[in-house]
Amino acid sequence: MYAKNLARILGLLCQDSDVSHSIPQEFDDRFDSLRRYGKLPRGRERREEQLTPHHIAAAIFGLVPLHPGWAGHVAIVLGGLRPVGGPGASFFGAETISDVVGILLAVEEARKSFIRMTLTVAETGVNSNGGAEVVYLHDGQKRRAYFVPDGAISLLSPGAENGFDPDRNRMNAPAMREMSFNQEFFRRLARECALAERFAAPPEGDGSEYNVEEAERIRYQKLGVRNNSRYLHIGVDNQVTWPKEEQLITFDRYQLVLMPKTKEHVQSVHIDLIGNRVDQRTALTVINRFLSVMAWCDDNFAIAGFGWSGNPVPVPVTKRDLAFTTATHYIFDRKIPGSEEARRALALFREARNAQQNGFVSYAVLNYYKIIEIRNYGKEAVRKWFLTNFEALQAASKKNDDITRFLALCGSEPPHKYIHDSCRIAVAHAGKHSKSDPDDAHEIVRLHTAARVMHLLARRFIEQDFAISDLMYSGD
Structure with missing residues (x-):
């Protein structure tokens, strides 16, 4: 099974999941997010790489978030869910919810006993997201296996499933979106995987889904981005000369990325903390030194504003929209001080x-x-x-x-x-x-x-x- 083929299959399986149909672009965006997070093979050179069961599981989990751009993040969150009570209380001994998907794709007996899998990425605990429920038959009796984040240590030990109340333990968010996958979903998906394995064929399409990724890779190469980069981003209010397009410059022994002003963003300076071997305060000092030189050269102002650090690539700094105090009934009674x-x-x-x-x-x-x-x-x-x-x-x-x-x-x-x-x-x-x-x-x-x-x-x-x-x- 190839990634492009899987996107088409999932699109067909999900077409009746809502009153509004998903468009192909949405699945392209979800799969693009999955590749960015390393949950699917990345790059045109890996286009013909066969997907593993964990790849397919990540693609399924990527269908859960409302916004396609969050698919990769959600695949990581849901993929790590573990069974309440440990593997002994799980569906066919699965150690994670990803393993449940792998078992359903490989074992016909598991598919026959399976009824439904429900996933949510809502907040199910304090600063903790994600939960799952698998409903299945065992010896003619309906059973339920619950999956929680691996940080819920007390729920992962044997016997914890006996006192687990899903309604009480999954009510942290006042509202919760859930997505369910039934037996027919996995039966048809398993059949498609078997056919793809039996009758080998090239990936569908012309590979255009990688065009944006490749253009972005070239862009990041021009900006000096490395695999281990971590950037500090500082917005700048200035009237000094600035490049019209984003540009990598050398300032003394440091590499800085300058980004121009746009409708939504301010001018900004970005420095790779790892590549330049500096900590955050040293990096901010370097940016200030650069602005001071520019203020002198152009005889104009250059003010370092707000920012943050941690992104692996330079990120434009959004214009500030500061909150201010308003009053429905504005009561004012003051005089100019006499002194x-x-x-x-x-x-x-x-x-x-x-x-x-x-x-x-x-x-x-x-x-x-x-x-x-x-x-x-x-x-x-x-x-x-x-x-x-x-x-x-x-x-x-x-x-x-x-x-x-x-x-x-x-x-x-x-x-x-x-x-x-x-x-x-x-x-x-x-x-x-x-x-x-x-x-x-x-x-x-x-x-x-x-x-x-x-x-x-x-x-x-x-x-x-x-x-x-x-x-x-x-x-x-």
């Missing part, structure tokens, strides 16, 4: 929050500090304020993770001294005692940690010194 100092404090606070949100963390730290300086003149006065109020903030927020991380940064240095010397001086000056580097990922993390604590202190100062309410309808 010049209060107005300036709110202005600095807004600039600090804007900077913190958009990656200008050095500027955020400096503005939070400037708020405290409005009524505390000189280094010693500011230090004293931070000493008193940090202790009060710490006492009021004993389980605040930001404060815990900040104290770890301070080490043996008192927090009020650290804020002045390692935060304010570090970001406001560039002398021999200040070597803050806004490209360095470690420094960025340090400043973000400090900014979160200084944000709390700045709010405390504005609330206490200027008695400014944070209610939109306070009338202040």
Whole structure:
């Protein structure tokens, strides 16, 4: 049995499974997903490779998800399901649900006793998906074998099937989709497999199902993707010169992939952590260095935004669609603060929050500090304020993770001294005692940690010194 032939056969067997018919393209997409996940032979050169029973089982499991692109992932999830109570309580001693399919295809006696197999990929446990039920006859009696994820260790031991309640143990999701395969399905599928083995014939079609895969392979080769690649993806907001099409470039001794802006995506930089032999923070520093060089060359801005890591190939970064607060009944009653100092404090606070949100963390730290300086003149006065109020903030927020991380940064240095010397001086000056580097990922993390604590202190100062309410309808 070849993969292309199996896709046609499964399409015919499933054509009456719903009021709407599946189209051939859907099965092509499902089989493409299965190949990507290594559950079917991959590549045109393996087009004439005979499928094993486990390949066929994966193809059947790939019919379960609603969206074809999830077929490969679901085949992995369902293929590992194991029988409740162990093989002794299973259908014909099958150790996995994949083995059940293999037995049904090979053993006529098993097909005669088989009634139905029901599969679901819904959440059947906490952070655990997938479940199956096999109904069959044994000595004239109807029996049921249940299959669960292999992480459910307590259910896999002999005897666990006696107290297993499928309705109670499979109700984690409030709604659940299931797909069933009956005796006729496996009878006809087994017959097709036997005919394919007896009367050898080439695979159906012209192999066009591999065109997209081959084009993608060529694309990834141009981008320097390797078998073990793991990419860090960073979105970029910029007005520097950028390639019109995705491109692999060399920056110093590093290989970077640049992707252009589209209707749905922002410009982005991608770096292979494995291929470049860097960890995530070093990679982020390299990307920042690259953007700094580009900002200098084009005399324009280049801001590193949000991102993630882990994909085996470069993935475009979707434009941000940030959530915001709305109100059905918008109640507002505020006045401009009468004090010049209060107005300036709110202005600095807004600039600090804007900077913190958009990656200008050095500027955020400096503005939070400037708020405290409005009524505390000189280094010693500011230090004293931070000493008193940090202790009060710490006492009021004993389980605040930001404060815990900040104290770890301070080490043996008192927090009020650290804020002045390692935060304010570090970001406001560039002398021999200040070597803050806004490209360095470690420094960025340090400043973000400090900014979160200084944000709390700045709010405390504005609330206490200027008695400014944070209610939109306070009338202040």
